[in-house]
Amino acid sequence: MPNSNPAAGISRRGLLATAGAGVIAAAGTVFLPPPAHATVEAATKFMASLIGNRTPVAGRVKLTMPEIAENGNTVPVAVTVDSPMTDADHVKVIHIMADGNPAPEVASFHLSPANGRAEITTRMRMSTTQNVWAVAEMKDGSVYIDKTEVKVTIGGCGG
Amino acid sequence: MAIDAKPRIKLPKTAAKGELLEVKTLITHPMESGQRKDDKGQPIPRQIINGFVATFNGRQVFKADLYPSLSANPYITFLVKMEESGKFEFAWTDDDGTVYKDVKEITVG
Numbered sequence: 001m002p003n004s005n006p007a008a009g010i011s012r013r014g015l016l017a018t019a020g021a022g023v024i025a026a027a028g029t030v031f032l033p034p035p036a037h038a039t040v041e042a043a044t045k046f047m048a049s050l051i052g053n054r055t056p057v058a059g060r061v062k063l064t065m066p067e068i069a070e071n072g073n074t075v076p077v078a079v080t081v082d083s084p085m086t087d088a089d090h091v092k093v094i095h096i097m098a099d100g101n102p103a104p105e106v107a108s109f110h111l112s113p114a115n116g117r118a119e120i121t122t123r124m125r126m127s128t129t130q131n132v133w134a135v136a137e138m139k140d141g142s143v144y145i146d147k148t149e150v151k152v153t154i155g156g157c158g159g
Numbered sequence: 160m161a162i163d164a165k166p167r168i169k170l171p172k173t174a175a176k177g178e179l180l181e182v183k184t185l186i187t188h189p190m191e192s193g194q195r196k197d198d199k200g201q202p203i204p205r206q207i208i209n210g211f212v213a214t215f216n217g218r219q220v221f222k223a224d225l226y227p228s229l230s231a232n233p234y235i236t237f238l239v240k241m242e243e244s245g246k247f248e249f250a251w252t253d254d255d256g257t258v259y260k261d262v263k264e265i266t267v268g
Contacts, residue, residue, distance in 0.1 A: 074230040085240075101228050102194050109237070110222040114215065116179045116240025123230040125192070156230075 037127065043097050043104040047135060050095055050108075056135055056145035061094070063134035063146040072126040072156030077106075081118035081136045081144070085111075091118040093137045100130025125156040162206070164188045166261040168249060173266045174241040182213065182221075185234045186251050186259060192227035208233050208259075210252040216245040241267045 047056070064078040081091045090113050096106040109120050118136070126132075129151045136144045169183035186208060193205025205227060213221040221237045233251075244267045251259045 098228060102192075103226065103228065105226040106228040107226060108224040109235075110219075110224075111237070112220060114218070114220040114240060115238050117238050119238050121234075121236045123234050125228050125230055 037100050037102055040099045040131075043099040043133060046097055046104040047095070047133070050093075051135065051137060051143050054141065054143045056143040058146065059144055060138075061134050061136040061144040061146045063132060063148050065132055065148050065150050067149075068151045068153065069126060070153045072128070072152040072154055074123045074156070075126050075150060075152075076121065077124050077132070078121045079109075079119070079134045079136075079146075083118050083138065085113050085116055085118060087113050088139065090115075090139050091136050092139055094118070094120060095133075095135040095137075096122075096124065097133045097135070098124070098126065098130055099133070100128050101125065102127065106132075126150060126152045127155040128152055161255075161257075162188055162253065164208075164251070164253070164257075164259050166249060166251060166259050168247070168261050168263050170247065170263045170265060172264075173268070176242060176267050178241045178267075180239050180241050180265075181236055182239055182247070183234075183236045184211070184213070184249060185232060187232050188251075188253070190227065190229060190231040190233060194227065206254045208251045209254055211235060212250050213237070213239075214248045215239065216243070241265070243267055 060082045062080050065075060069075040077096060079094050083091045091111045094109045097104045098106055106124050107122060111118055131147045131149050134146045165187045167185045174180050188208050191203055191206045195203045197203050207227055209225055211223040212219060220239050223235055225233060244265060247263045249261045
């Protein structure tokens with residue numbers, strides 16, 4: 001990710017990769033129609049509508065998806081959150097969102113101590129290669145996030 | 160439009176006390192996203208399962224809000240820590256207001 005650590009200095013490889021991505025992005029804007037898709041901004045905005053001004057931090061939540069999805073119509077999603085799932089300390093909600101589908105929201109799963117362990121799976125549509133976000137809201141109000149990129153061979157939003 | 164939605168739950172009939180049980184749920188449903196167009200180029204209206212609730216002995220143990228990005232035939236699994244015998248009730252809500260239900264009893268001992 002280009003935004004991972006600006007303080008680390010710009011390596012030659014990083015610079016080339018960024019330049020390469022820029023070329024691809026530029027080519028995309030030339031040849032593709034305007035995208036009717038959510039963007040990182042839309043996903044960020046949607047997340048803010050769910051968690052307010054709390055800042056999600058990395059850790060505790062783990063999103064597992066295939067690196068490459070051949071069929072974007074049904075891509076397996078698995079989320080686990082490291083939590084004792086007691087009355088005092090448990091996961092309240094796991095939100096799944098995506099930053100390249102027509103809309104960012106995918107699903108929200110409401111959990112309780114009755115679950116024993118915070119672990120869900122489902123299947124989602126992906127219209128194109130993009131990042132999927134798993135955001136976990138804990139009982140104490142803290143918010144954790146994990147993101148993963150899935151490369152999609154055939155998009156799954158119909159036409 | 161009426162949809163022939165069939166719920167399916169995979170759950171054993173018995174469990175040990177304290178066992179972590181995986182509840183596998185699926186309902187046959189096209190999850191029409193509202194993004195597609197028909198042969199004449201007219202948009203096909205959205206019709207999805209937008210919510211799912213699981214209760215055990217009347218208490219909610221799991222709930223999901225679903226959006227068009229979820230795949231057709233929504234498949235969801237979650238865990239429940241079994242402490243007592245009882246009855247699971249599952250309910251899926253369609254955009255058209257229909258609620259599809261299923262029930263599973265389980266003996267814990």
